[in-house]
Amino acid sequence: MDNSPLQIRALDKFRGKTQVLHGIDLDIAPGERLALLGHNGAGKSTLIKAVLGLIRHEGGSIRICGAAPGSAAARAATAFLPEAVSFHPALTGHEQLTLFARLAGERADIDGLLERVGLGEAMHRRIGAYSKGMRQRLGLAQVLLGRPKLALLDEPTSGLDPISRQDLYAIINELAEQGAAVLIASHALTEVEARTDRIAILRKGIKVADDTLAGLTSQAGLPVKLRVQASGAHADRIATETGGRRINGASVEILCSPQDKMAELRRIAALGDAVADIDMVPPRLEDLYRHYSGEDRK
Amino acid sequence: MRRAFAIARAEMLILRRNRWLFMATLIMLAFALALSFAGSAPTGTLGVDMLTVSVASMTTLSVYLAPLLALMMGFDAVAGDRDRGSLALLLAYPAGRGEILLGKLMAHLAALAVAMCIGFGAAGAVAAWFGGAGAESLMALGRLVLTSILLGAVFLVLGYALSALSSGATAAAGLSAGVWLVFVVLYDLGLLGAVVMDSGGVFTQKVFPWVMVANPADAFRLWNVAASESVALSSGMAGAASALPGWAAPLSLLLWPVLGFLLACAAFRRVEP
Numbered sequence: 151m152d153n154s155p156l157q158i159r160a161l162d163k164f165r166g167k168t169q170v171l172h173g174i175d176l177d178i179a180p181g182e183r184l185a186l187l188g189h190n191g192a193g194k195s196t197l198i199k200a201v202l203g204l205i206r207h208e209g210g211s212i213r214i215c216g217a218a219p220g221s222a223a224a225r226a227a228t229a230f231l232p233e234a235v236s237f238h239p240a241l242t243g244h245e246q247l248t249l250f251a252r253l254a255g256e257r258a259d260i261d262g263l264l265e266r267v268g269l270g271e272a273m274h275r276r277i278g279a280y281s282k283g284m285r286q287r288l289g290l291a292q293v294l295l296g297r298p299k300l301a302l303l304d305e306p307t308s309g310l311d312p313i314s315r316q317d318l319y320a321i322i323n324e325l326a327e328q329g330a331a332v333l334i335a336s337h338a339l340t341e342v343e344a345r346t347d348r349i350a351i352l353r354k355g356i357k358v359a360d361d362t363l364a365g366l367t368s369q370a371g372l373p374v375k376l377r378v379q380a381s382g383a384h385a386d387r388i389a390t391e392t393g394g395r396r397i398n399g400a401s402v403e404i405l406c407s408p409q410d411k412m413a414e415l416r417r418i419a420a421l422g423d424a425v426a427d428i429d430m431v432p433p434r435l436e437d438l439y440r441h442y443s444g445e446d447r448k
Numbered sequence: 449m450r451r452a453f454a455i456a457r458a459e460m461l462i463l464r465r466n467r468w469l470f471m472a473t474l475i476m477l478a479f480a481l482a483l484s485f486a487g488s489a490p491t492g493t494l495g496v497d498m499l500t501v502s503v504a505s506m507t508t509l510s511v512y513l514a515p516l517l518a519l520m521m522g523f524d525a526v527a528g529d530r531d532r533g534s535l536a537l538l539l540a541y542p543a544g545r546g547e548i549l550l551g552k553l554m555a556h557l558a559a560l561a562v563a564m565c566i567g568f569g570a571a572g573a574v575a576a577w578f579g580g581a582g583a584e585s586l587m588a589l590g591r592l593v594l595t596s597i598l599l600g601a602v603f604l605v606l607g608y609a610l611s612a613l614s615s616g617a618t619a620a621a622g623l624s625a626g627v628w629l630v631f632v633v634l635y636d637l638g639l640l641g642a643v644v645m646d647s648g649g650v651f652t653q654k655v656f657p658w659v660m661v662a663n664p665a666d667a668f669r670l671w672n673v674a675a676s677e678s679v680a681l682s683s684g685m686a687g688a689a690s691a692l693p694g695w696a697a698p699l700s701l702l703l704w705p706v707l708g709f710l711l712a713c714a715a716f717r718r719v720e721p
């Protein structure tokens with residue numbers, strides 16, 4: 151498996167005496183979009199910097215398309231968007247992107263790229279006069295230089311407005327379609343839930359989960375929420391018969407494990423006319439995140 | 449090398465954009481012209497042309513100004529990018545850290561060269577126009593410009609090293625001021641004190657000239673002085689210059705930028721953005 155875009159084995163990283171990454175194993179396949187989640191200080195940015203070869207790691211190994219982090223081959227294959235990206239304020243967006251293209255040795259269509267990320271009008275203005283979101287877009291434009299085999303995006307949507315976020319995910323999809331492995335470190339759970347293929351969660355430098363959303367859901371065994379709306383004054387009866395909890399005048403909420411879901415539904419159906427409507431809420435990524443990151447254990 | 453040029457072009461744009469190039473040239477021009485005019489009085493007594501006197505006083509000026517301008521550009525080179533947070537991204541690109549520093553050095557040196565050539569050149573032209581110039585004094589002027597750029601290179605690379613070693617741009621600025629003070633002022637004061645204490649003993653005879661030439665600022669002075677007798681005459685440094693072989697000062701001034709650059713690269717390699 152030499153040509154896997156990213157292969158991390160048993161990665162250990164210390165900051166001073168504290169260990170900030172503990173034996174991380176992580177792989178991303180070509181064309182795969184991986185969401186990397188974790189609380190503030192969990193080690194997401196540290197992991198990305200180690201992959202880039204910007205910081206040394208104490209144990210384990212990292213391979214980018216078979217090359218060592220920081221080597222010329224690895225750098226050429228990798229695109230990076232830092233968290234809270236910034237540039238020299240005296241340069242214009244066009245000049246900055248031209249510099250990056252020259253450093254990467256790419257003959258890129260600079261104007262086209264800047265148009266693409268919505269900086270067409272502002273490309274000849276100084277970056278010092280850009281808004282935060284505009285700087286973020288410029289950062290995104292440099293990710294698109296060349297054809298990266300691995301894209302590392304650290305909180306790419308921070309500072310972007312809702313439309314720009316959609317544009318961003320369109321661009322991420324395009325990168326993935328071209329065969330790039332994309333790693334997205336993020337706190338925006340609802341966003342990554344629908345738009346990534348796999349989810350890894352870090353807690354205090356330990357990888358506590360790494361699977362598809364469906365896989366995580368079934369492993370966690372979190373209860374499904376059934377919200378039953380009573381017709382007329384039957385809410386109390388429904389609550390007592392199903393063991394659910396009344397949440398307002400006409401609704402009852404029932405929690406049941408995924409295996410018992412069908413049995414529970416049949417019981418509710420047997421109540422006949424007393425039930426006006428029923429909603430089924432499977433656990434969301436937020437619930438899963440709480441579960442895996444240990445936040446729900448009091 | 450292509451990447452170093454890319455960095456150099458961007459740095460040059462920045463120097464022009466933030467008016468640094470303009471200000472540096474203006475400062476050089478103002479000081480050089482002022483000194484040329486102020487120093488025009490005693491020409492007759494020494495029996496040399498006015499350009500020679502002007503070069504002698506501009507040599508003294510350059511000892512102070514070239515390191516100062518160089519350090520002002522150099523201290524921000526690494527620390528500024530790191531403070532802004534743009535260093536991590538730059539280092540993720542396939543340019544080696546040596547290449548990045550080399551690119552910055554090319555741009556900064558070019559800016560210094562422009563400031564020196566315009567400043568000293570204009571002052572030299574004025575002096576030659578009013579007081580005459582010979583082939584020797586023109587040579588001295590050319591030497592002054594070239595050695596000033598070399599002296600600037602020394603303090604540029606020292607600035608890079610400080611920039612990479614310090615925790616931030618502010619700390620780097622403070623350290624740079626300290627380095628300037630040590631090399632340009634305190635070093636000579638210390639030597640002077642030692643010579644006075646020694647009162648003409650072994651130290652003054654054998655060691656002192658070598659310790660002196662080890663300092664790039666003094667090597668710069670010695671080179672300009674030793675190469676031109678008339679400049680030496682008018683600046684009163686003939687004593688130390690004659691005790692050293694002719695290659696000592698040029699060697700020192702050529703070696704310092706190379707060693708300083710290697711030091712800066714070593715320091716930069718240890719930076720974790």
Ligand SMILES: Nc1ncnc2c1ncn2[C@@H]1O[C@H](COP(=O)(O)OP(=O)(O)OP(=O)(O)O)[C@@H](O)[C@H]1O
Binds near residue numbers: 191192193
């Ligand atoms: N330059 C540094 N020096 C020392 N410790 C650091 C440094 N950068 C990060 N750390 C420590 O490493 C740990 C992981 O930090 P990291 O920046 O990777 O977190 P993160 O998951 O990216 O958090 P966030 O969501 O806030 O961006 C933290 O405990 C942090 O204190």
Ligand SMILES: [Mg+2]
Binds near residue numbers: 194195233304
């Ligand atoms: Mg982070």
